[in-house]
Amino acid sequence: MxxxxxxxxxxxxxxxxxxxxxxxxxxxxxxxxxxxxxxxxxxxxxxxxxxxxxxxxxxxxxxxxxxxTKLTKLTVFAGIFTFLILISMTLSDYISRAWGSW
Amino acid sequence: MPDNTVTSKGALGAAKNADSADNADILHADHPPYLRHHFNSAEQQADAASFAMWLFLLTEVMFFGGLFTAYLIYRNWYYPAFVAGSHQLNVVWGTTNTFVLIFSSFTMAMGVWCAETRRRKGLVLCLTLTFILGLCFLGIKTIEYREKVEMHHVPGFHYSLQSFLDPASNPEVFKEYHDKPLALDMARHTEIYFSLYFLMTGMHAVHMIIGIGILAFMIFRARAGAYTAGHVTFVENFGLYWHFVDIVWIYLFALLYLISRHQ
CATH class of the missing domain: 1.20.5 (Single alpha-helices involved in coiled-coils or other helix-helix interfaces)
Known part of the structure; x- marks a missing residue:
């Protein structure tokens, strides 16, 4: 061996x-x-x-x-990308609402 | 004829089993003992384990990501309260802890290298240093938490607004930041800052405690030579976990301690 x-x-x-x-x-x-x-x-x-x-x-x-490996790279990238969607879409929603109405 | 088919399938299966049982000794001699039979090669097995570890870390990213998002939204809403809350944190302790954790990530990376190059003593040393640095981090965190308890900055029945309604009452912080008193309704929102502070640093500390527990187990196993005989998956995957916890702290340090210093 x-x-x-x-x-x-x-x-x-x-x-x-x-x-x-x-x-x-x-x-x-x-x-x-x-x-x-x-x-x-x-x-x-x-x-x-x-x-x-x-x-x-x-x-x-x-x-x-x-x-x-490419698989790991893709996995890491997918994770960061999903996290960016979470954070950017949530924040853009809250920031663009009419101020004072929450 | 359905009966016939079943019989022939069964016979074939039995023949296969007998065949593999006969050859079991030869088959086992062909591969390292840690290689599971459902993998083609040790490389494929290592890749699969690493992939699985990353999938787990992605769930962790989303878990901490939710906390970070909550923090950013509340900071946006109750900005003056979050700035005043942040000023109560001790930047010196925070910086020290960042250095401690970066060093522990380095010793962990060196531990993985020792395992890969089959250095048993080096591996035990690196894991022990990582273990000690992890405890140092938790020790410093305890000092910080104790400070918050003494100042009544832990959310709950004993929470005190004094530092925010009358900042001059806390001369150490006041001489550095000269905070203006907050109105009562905004001062009350500092409790949200500290809720998130304890939730985020607390969840991070829980991850550290779990990591330190696993490190103790690994030191014990590494002394017996477990990870320096070619099978390094456990050390590598634990390294990924430990570095991930380090990254979470890098962001916690920036968000909780640094970004509100001047506002």
Whole structure:
């Protein structure tokens, strides 16, 4: 019996993980620093953009989606897409209602 | 003739069973012991397990997604109350916890690598570090919750509006944000902010507690060499779960602690 785990599965090395760790630490410091700035309208947008960038790094590298099968990629994409439908359609409904009538 | 058909089918089935029983030893020798017979290959089995794990995580996305949506709608409705509520959170503890959780995600990713490259000691070390960092997160969360209990910011009969009707009564927060007093009806809506705060961070903490429990089980099994003999599915799938919990926190941190600091 030859090496049973020597299938096509891609193994991500420690180098990539260390690089992602530092990217995540730096972007956390960045988002906290940005929250101290007076940017008005842009404060929440920057915070959510950095959070999304961090989440993307985690999904692609820590969770290995970048190196996974097409089925997994499609599954992840479908999940995010469905979530965006949930959030965007619900919010657009609430935001576009006549103010004060709820 | 229906009787005949049934008989011949039965005979064929019996013959097949006898055949596979005879060959069972040879068949088992052909594949690694963890490969289930309904899969063609170890690769197919691993792909199926990973796919199933992702489907489970999608249900989790929708579960937390509902909470996030509720939070955004209520924040939109009772904006001043949500800003004032958010100012009561301790950004230093929140940031520390974000760092703790990112480190735990890193040690978990390294654990998966150790399992894949069959490093038993490395795997045990990584899982133990992840376990400890998970406990650190919950410890810090406990400190934060205790602060909320002392300030009477836990929704319920003992909820106090003092910090919102008279912000100067809480000098530590006041000197940083200089919040204006809220009108009574808006101040009462801070209770919704804290309901969502406890619901969201609480559900996240429940996921952490479940994860820490599974980690303890995995450390025990990993010491016996369970995941370093080629079959790494359990470690990989648990890694996916742990990283998902990390992502939820990344968004909770931004939404609960950061986005209302300046309003």
């Amino acid at each position: 030859s090496e049973p785990n020597e299938h096509a599965h891609h193994i991500v090395g420690p180098g990539v993980y260390v690089a992602i760790l530092f990217a995540l630490l730096i972007s956390t410091a960045l988002t906290v620093w940005a929250s101290f700035l007076e940017l008005g309208f842009w404060n929440p947008i920057i915070a959510l953009a950095i959070a999304t960038a961090k989440a993307t790094l985690v999904v692609l590298f820590f969770m290995g989606v970048k190196y996974s």
